[in-house]
Amino acid sequence: MNGLPLESLRVVDLSHAWAAPHCTRLLADYGAEVIKVEYPRRLCILRGARRDEGLYDRQPAWGQVNRNKLSVTIDLGRPADRDALRDLIRLADVVVMNSRPGSLDRHGFGPADLERLKPDLVILSMPAFGTTGPWSSFAGYGAIFEAMSGIQSLTAYDTESKPARIKEIDTLNGVVGACAVMTALVHRAETGRGQHIDLSQLEAATHATAGEHMLEMVMNGRHTLPLGNRHPHFAPQGCYRCAGEDRWIAITVRSDEEWRRLAAALGQPGWAADPRFTSAAERRRHHDEIDRLIEAWTSTRDHREAMHTLQDAGVAAGAVLDLEEIARDRHLDERRYFTEPQAAPGTRYMGMPIRLAGSVPPVVTPGPRLGEHNTRVRSGLLGRPDNEIPVIGPDDIGLAYDPE
Amino acid sequence: MTSAALSQIKVIDLSHHIAGPYCTKLMAGFGAEVIKVEPPSTGDALRRVGPFHKDIESVETSIPFQWFNTGKKSVTLNLKSPRGADLLKRLVRDADVLVENFAPRVMPGLGLDYETLSRVNPRLVMTSISGFGQSGPYRDYEADEMQVEALSGMMQVTGDPQRPPLKAGPAVVQYSGGLHAYSGTLMALLQRRVTGRGRHVDVSLMDCGLENIEIVLSNFLQVGRTPKRGPGPMLPWGLYRCRDGYAAVLAMPQRHWRRAGEIFDDPRLFEDRFAHVLDRMKHRHEYDQMLEPCVRARSRKEIFEEGQARRLAFGYLASPAEALESPQHAARGFFAEIDHPVVGRHRQCGAPFRMAATPWRAARAPLLGEHNDAVYGTALGLGAAEIQGLRGEGVI
Numbered sequence: 001m002n003g004l005p006l007e008s009l010r011v012v013d014l015s016h017a018w019a020a021p022h023c024t025r026l027l028a029d030y031g032a033e034v035i036k037v038e039y040p041r042r043l044c045i046l047r048g049a050r051r052d053e054g055l056y057d058r059q060p061a062w063g064q065v066n067r068n069k070l071s072v073t074i075d076l077g078r079p080a081d082r083d084a085l086r087d088l089i090r091l092a093d094v095v096v097m098n099s100r101p102g103s104l105d106r107h108g109f110g111p112a113d114l115e116r117l118k119p120d121l122v123i124l125s126m127p128a129f130g131t132t133g134p135w136s137s138f139a140g141y142g143a144i145f146e147a148m149s150g151i152q153s154l155t156a157y158d159t160e161s162k163p164a165r166i167k168e169i170d171t172l173n174g175v176v177g178a179c180a181v182m183t184a185l186v187h188r189a190e191t192g193r194g195q196h197i198d199l200s201q202l203e204a205a206t207h208a209t210a211g212e213h214m215l216e217m218v219m220n221g222r223h224t225l226p227l228g229n230r231h232p233h234f235a236p237q238g239c240y241r242c243a244g245e246d247r248w249i250a251i252t253v254r255s256d257e258e259w260r261r262l263a264a265a266l267g268q269p270g271w272a273a274d275p276r277f278t279s280a281a282e283r284r285r286h287h288d289e290i291d292r293l294i295e296a297w298t299s300t301r302d303h304r305e306a307m308h309t310l311q312d313a314g315v316a317a318g319a320v321l322d323l324e325e326i327a328r329d330r331h332l333d334e335r336r337y338f339t340e341p342q343a344a345p346g347t348r349y350m351g352m353p354i355r356l357a358g359s360v361p362p363v364v365t366p367g368p369r370l371g372e373h374n375t376r377v378r379s380g381l382l383g384r385p386d387n388e389i390p391v392i393g394p395d396d397i398g399l400a401y402d403p404e
Numbered sequence: 405m406t407s408a409a410l411s412q413i414k415v416i417d418l419s420h421h422i423a424g425p426y427c428t429k430l431m432a433g434f435g436a437e438v439i440k441v442e443p444p445s446t447g448d449a450l451r452r453v454g455p456f457h458k459d460i461e462s463v464e465t466s467i468p469f470q471w472f473n474t475g476k477k478s479v480t481l482n483l484k485s486p487r488g489a490d491l492l493k494r495l496v497r498d499a500d501v502l503v504e505n506f507a508p509r510v511m512p513g514l515g516l517d518y519e520t521l522s523r524v525n526p527r528l529v530m531t532s533i534s535g536f537g538q539s540g541p542y543r544d545y546e547a548d549e550m551q552v553e554a555l556s557g558m559m560q561v562t563g564d565p566q567r568p569p570l571k572a573g574p575a576v577v578q579y580s581g582g583l584h585a586y587s588g589t590l591m592a593l594l595q596r597r598v599t600g601r602g603r604h605v606d607v608s609l610m611d612c613g614l615e616n617i618e619i620v621l622s623n624f625l626q627v628g629r630t631p632k633r634g635p636g637p638m639l640p641w642g643l644y645r646c647r648d649g650y651a652a653v654l655a656m657p658q659r660h661w662r663r664a665g666e667i668f669d670d671p672r673l674f675e676d677r678f679a680h681v682l683d684r685m686k687h688r689h690e691y692d693q694m695l696e697p698c699v700r701a702r703s704r705k706e707i708f709e710e711g712q713a714r715r716l717a718f719g720y721l722a723s724p725a726e727a728l729e730s731p732q733h734a735a736r737g738f739f740a741e742i743d744h745p746v747v748g749r750h751r752q753c754g755a756p757f758r759m760a761a762t763p764w765r766a767a768r769a770p771l772l773g774e775h776n777d778a779v780y781g782t783a784l785g786l787g788a789a790e791i792q793g794l795r796g797e798g799v800i
Contacts, residue, residue, distance in 0.1 A: 005591035005592060005595035006591060006594070018619075022618075023673070026587065030591055039576065040442045045658075045720070047640070049680070049681055050682070051620035060619075060622045060623045060625070060626040060627055060629075061622060061623065063621045063622065064619065064622035065598055065618065076489075081615045089647075098653050101636075110658070112649050124759075125668055128717075130732075130736055130758075131731055132735065132736055133731075133736045134731055134732060134733035134735055135730045135732040137732075138712045138716060138717075139657065139712065139716065139717035141654060141717050142652055142717070142720040143641060144652055144717050144718075145650075145653055147719050147720060147721045147722065148652070148719045148720065148721075148722050148727065148730070149641060149651070149722070150722050150723060150724035150725075150726065150727030150728070151573075151574060152643075152721055153721055153723050153724065154573030154574055154724070155570065155571075155572050155573035155574070156570075156573075157563070157564075157567060157570060161444075161446070162643060162650070163650070163721060164562055164563050164564070164570055165562070165635070165642070166558075166572035166573070166574065166576055167561060167562055167572070167576065167616045167617050168560040168616045168617065170538065170653060171580070171615055171616045171618060172576070172579065172580060172583070172616070174582065175583040175584060175587065175615070176583060176755075176756055176757065178583075179430065179585045179586050179587045179590075179757075180608065180699075180756075180757045180759070182586075182590035182591060182594070183409045183410065183434050183590065183762075184409065184574070184759060184762075185594060186410060186413070186590050186593060186594060187409035187598055187750075187761070187762055188410060189594060190412055193761060195760045195761035195762065196759075196760040197757050197758065197759050198757065198758040198760070199756075199757035199758075200732075200736065200738075200757075202732065202733075203733070203736070203738050203753070203755075203756065203757070204756050204757060206727070206753060207575055207755075207756040208426075208573075208579050208583060208756060209574040209579055210574050210724070211471045211752065212467055212468040212472070212770070213573075213724055214724060214727070214728060214739075214752070214753055215436065215467050215470060215471045215750070215752055216455050216467050216752050217724045217725055217728050217751075217786075218739075218751050219457050219458070219467055219470075219747065219750055220455060220457070220458065220459070220467070220729065221707070221726075223723075224455060225573040225574075226514070226573050227573070228571075229550070229568065229570060229571050230568065231548075231550075232454070233453055233454055235551060237548075239559070239568045239569055239570075239571065240551075240553075241568070243623075248554075248559075248568055249552070249554070249570055250550045250551055250554035250559065250571070251552050252548040258546075259476070300641040302444065309751045311545050311546060314527055314546060315545055315546065316545075316546040316548050316550075316551050316553065317546075317549030317551065318547060318550065318553075318554035319554060319555065320554040320559050320560050320569045321555055321556075321560060322557065322560045322630070323557060323559055323560070323620065323621055323629065323630055324624065326423040326557045326614070326621065327625060327632055328622065329555075330541055331478045331536060331540045331541045331542040331610075332540075332610075333539045334539070335537055335539055335540040335608075337611065338625075347625070347626055348625045348626075349625065350614060350615075350618060350621060350625070351470075351611065351623065352611070353584045353608075353611050353612050353614075353615045354448065354587075354588035354605055354606065354607050354608075354611070355537070355605070355606035355608075355609070356588065356591070356592060356603055356604075356605055356606075357518075357603055357604040357605070357606060358603055358604075359603075361676055363628050364683060374671060377688050397572070399643055400657065400658055400659070401658045401659075401680065401682075402658070402680075403658070403659055403661065403662060403679040403680060404658055404659045404660060404662055404663075
């Protein structure tokens with residue numbers, strides 16, 4: 001049995017909100033010691049909008065996105081804290097940040113400062129629009145990149161409807177961030193050299209969802225989407241109503257052979273020979289009619305039963321599961337996907353996105369309490385005297401939601 | 405001469421369609437040698453998926469293929485023939501990584517399961533991407549993008565509450581799977597430096613889809629919260645109709661929201677009773693009704709520029725054509741020029757992130773079997789007559 005792959009790695013996480021913390025969460029899940037640096041006067045947005053009764057330590061989103069991390073508090077306005085952070089970074093392999101370019105530089109913690117501090121450091125900056133260019137000082141969140149990258153205009157029920165958000169630009173950009181760190185770590189292992197990575201979330205989102213759609217614009221001067229739940233090439237494809245409230249099944253027919261299988265499964269073998277339905281192009285022409293025929297079958301059936309029936313016939317069919325159904329899904333259960341943290345018995349956490357065979361089973365510790373590891377890090381790791389360990393009183397706490 | 409980050413890595417790429425090829429596209433871009441193994445004469449099934457360059461259908465003109473396979477070499481090989489499987493094992497002998505995204509029963513059926521290949525090369529990292537993973541009751545289920553979006557909960561929370569669940573336009577789950585496969589493969593390579601051994605990496609697209617809804621799913625698991633489809637609870641946070649399309653108006657950073665009073669012409673929006681996001685959320689309908697006409701009176705560009713000048717995260721809905729011409733992309737050179745013998749010179753997105761010390765290689769997708777002679781002849785040492793024989797027998 002091997003340990004986790006990143007177990008000897010130390011990451012200092014200066015980031016906030018979702019995308020970059022999702023990146024460091026993945027590193028933490030696979031064994032890295034991730035030390036989240038927090039500023040109590042402006043807590044991360046995932047710590048929530050209310051400060052009463054330590055609610056900021058119990059937000060589910062915080063517990064998930066910052067799981068397996070340590071929390072230390074730092075006030076960059078205090079010289080002793082700046083010294084402590086510098087010492088901490090000297091002991092680190094990776095630093096991740098997502099502030100506006102320049103804002104950490106003002107305190108002496110910009111990428112160039114960090115490179116001087118420790119030349120073999122891997123430094124990931126993932127600000128909204130990258131560290132250069134006319135928009136580099138602009139603010140952005142998932143909803144902004146999704147709109148401005150052109151991605152959002154690809155998802156809608158039809159060309160007249162308001163475009164919908166997809167799930168989820170922040171997590172995608174977080175995984176791209178993890179890819180960036182891993183790439184630099186492989187290079188460092190070969191050469192002993194660190195480097196700075198400039199990740200524009202606008203670019204990463206474009207690359208990691210829509211590269212082929214941008215290329216279609218370049219090559220053919222148009223884009224094929226949005227098509228609602230239909231597919232540009234396969235037909236039919238749709239989301240069909242099933243029995244029960246808000247129950248649905250997603251069906252895709254990718255070939256004439258799959259069309260024959262669907263027809264047989266629905267008890268309509270005649271459809272296979274029907275001249276209106278012989279090719280994807282013909283079926284697309286009669287898509288509305290086909291949708292009515294399919295829905296006549298699905299609407300009287302349970303969405304999961306319908307899925308099993310169609311899958312048994314070799315048709316790509318997926319029940320649209322809601323959160324409750326996912327939480328007790330037998331496939332996930334059999335793969336032992338969910339995990340119960342030792343530190344929070346009775347609660348369930350999501351598992352890992354990838355399985356490394358022969359590795360230790362995942363252990364999840366929910367996101368840390370504010371400053372939970374101040375003593376462990378300041379005193380244990382950095383050898384600072386006890387009087388330098390921050391004491392956080394109720395008046396020291398401010399939220400990202402507090403108005404100016 | 406700076407060498408690329410992954411220049412020491414050799415990858416055998418059996419993958420097709422999107423998830424696997426995106427993973428190996430990234431590997432090739434960051435310098436790995438990626439040998440894409442395709443079925444003789446037909447190639448990767450994606451070669452037959454449009455849209456096609458200038459609508460001319462051929463194995464070298466699929467636009468998605470041109471995007472997902474940049475920087476790779478292509479060899480043809482019939483894995484179903486005993487000779488083909490044997491040649492694959494020879495390719496695997498000095499490879500670091502093998503990536504595949506067949507249905508889980510396929511590789512064992514070909515006698516090419518991880519145990520067999522790791523006996524050929526114990527240092528091999530084998531990365532298998534599939535709809536539902538290498539085990540479990542859904543293992544052999546047929547799935548395209550949409551089925552995984554359905555089963556991972558993404559669809560249930562996408563779209564409008566009064567309308568059916570909506571599939572994402574882009575292939576989000578497959579891209580997610582490609583990204584997780586890439587980072588997981590590199591993790592296994594790092595660990596190999598310590599253990600001396602490779603391992604099997606199991607990437608389930610369903611699990612990757614669950615990652616994409618981690619916050620709503622965690623809210624359900626921990627406090628039983630079940631949101632309806634549609635926008636999240638924060639306000640304002642999303643697209644509003646404006647004079648020339650949609651503007652993206654986010655009260656972010658929250659502390660700056662009052663500054664929007666200089667942009668939107670209704671002082672009630674910025675009264676103390678709406679200063680905190682929780683107060684706005686309590687009066688969602690009333691607040692949106694006040695905000696909508698204010699946004700409608702302005703243009704996309706005005707809202708974007710005036711908001712950002714006040715450090716607010718405002719933007720607008722861009723069409724792909726507008727995004728392509730974005731001044732930010734132009735200034736940063738996000739698009740790379742690529743030459744291709746069939747589709748000609750064109751622009752594609754370049755690096756997904758910029759590494760200061762190691763380059764991204766902008767290169768074209770390979771022609772089908774373009775590197776047969778180089779790989780089978782030079783790398784494996786087969787003679788010209790032997791290669792001709794393999795061709796004749798349909799092995800390559």
